[in-house]
Amino acid sequence: MSVLSIHHDRGCEPDDLQPRYPVSGKVQASVIPHPLPSLNAHEVHLWTLTPDTRDIAEYTSLLSPAELERARRFRFPSLFERFVSDHGRLRLLLGSYLQADPRAVEYTENAQGKPRLSLPDCRLRFNLSHTRGVTVIAACLDAEIGVDVEVLRAVEDRDAIAEMYFSRPENEALKREPEEERDAAFLRCWTRKEAYIKARGEGLSLPLDQFAVTLSGKDRAALTYCAWDELEPQRWRMEHLQPMPGYIGALAIEHGPWTILHYMWPSAPNPM
Numbered sequence: 001m002s003v004l005s006i007h008h009d010r011g012c013e014p015d016d017l018q019p020r021y022p023v024s025g026k027v028q029a030s031v032i033p034h035p036l037p038s039l040n041a042h043e044v045h046l047w048t049l050t051p052d053t054r055d056i057a058e059y060t061s062l063l064s065p066a067e068l069e070r071a072r073r074f075r076f077p078s079l080f081e082r083f084v085s086d087h088g089r090l091r092l093l094l095g096s097y098l099q100a101d102p103r104a105v106e107y108t109e110n111a112q113g114k115p116r117l118s119l120p121d122c123r124l125r126f127n128l129s130h131t132r133g134v135t136v137i138a139a140c141l142d143a144e145i146g147v148d149v150e151v152l153r154a155v156e157d158r159d160a161i162a163e164m165y166f167s168r169p170e171n172e173a174l175k176r177e178p179e180e181e182r183d184a185a186f187l188r189c190w191t192r193k194e195a196y197i198k199a200r201g202e203g204l205s206l207p208l209d210q211f212a213v214t215l216s217g218k219d220r221a222a223l224t225y226c227a228w229d230e231l232e233p234q235r236w237r238m239e240h241l242q243p244m245p246g247y248i249g250a251l252a253i254e255h256g257p258w259t260i261l262h263y264m265w266p267s268a269p270n271p272m
């Protein structure tokens with residue numbers, strides 16, 4: 001199914017909680033934020049998911065056997081629940097954007113594990129990142145996209161990690177930051193690098209010290225340098241994210257006239 005078939009008219013009455021796509025079997029309407037937005041060209045939808053165990057049974061019922069097997073490998077119930085509620089909600093979102101049954105959504109992975117929709121010629125792209133207490137899902141049409149989120153915190157071994165993984169311009173910029181700013185600067189750098197490698201989908205096969213991003217709170221998020229291709233910085237847009245107070249994140253997306261819309265789940269979609 002092509003994402004061209006997305007419906008743009010989603011007007012609903014307040015008590016109309018029916019899912020707007022065909023479902024085989026029953027999906028509890030209560031788990032679906034109302035109304036789900038449609039994804040238009042040049043929009044990026046950024047979903048901030050907070051833990052939602054109320055609807056865990058419904059989310060579990062949406063997962064594929066392979067996802068259930070992955071979920072069951074988690075020893076701690078909280079990690080099982082996070083995986084199930086993240087991947088159940090991811091299926092609901094993708095199913096809604098595609099106007100398809102969320103259980104019928106199928107993924108494929110590249111060699112480094114980046115999941116994609118397995119529909120031929122599918123325009124819908126997505127990426128997911130989770131950290132303690134928050135998961136972020138980014139979705140758009142026709143562009144590679146990557147997202148990363150971290151808890152804003154004091155980072156143990158911060159300078160040693162930076163020496164090991166960051167590029168020279170990044171290490172120099174980090175040392176210029178006042179000490180009280182350095183943990184946040186480190187995490188801005190980390191999440192921007194991670195969002196970029198996730199957008200490209202090549203994981204840690206990309207040499208982390210061979211490209212540079214901004215990290216100062218005074219600078220816009222950006223890819224500034226790439227040793228293997230000087231045109232890379234022109235190809236990618238980066239955005240600093242604060243999905244919730246106490247969290248820090250980044251989005252990387254191929255350049256375009258994007259409008260970025262933020263939504264929370266649970267709670268009604270609410271552009272920030």
Ligand SMILES: CC(C)(COP(=O)(O)OP(=O)(O)OC[C@H]1O[C@@H](n2cnc3c(N)ncnc32)[C@H](O)[C@@H]1OP(=O)(O)O)[C@@H](O)C(=O)NCCC(=O)NCCS
Pocket residue numbers: 112113114115127128129130131146147148149165166189190193194197198199200201202203204208
């Ligand atoms: C796997 C990797 C893509 C992200 O790992 P991470 O930061 O631990 O995890 P995140 O929560 O941000 O992302 C995980 C999600 O990304 C997606 N993902 C998996 N492999 C991916 C890839 N190669 N590219 C993009 N997305 C990927 C999946 O949806 C995954 O979710 P799931 O595990 O629930 O299925 C990879 O970049 C990695 O191993 N990073 C290690 C961290 C690191 O050294 N970063 C250096 C920054 S300087």
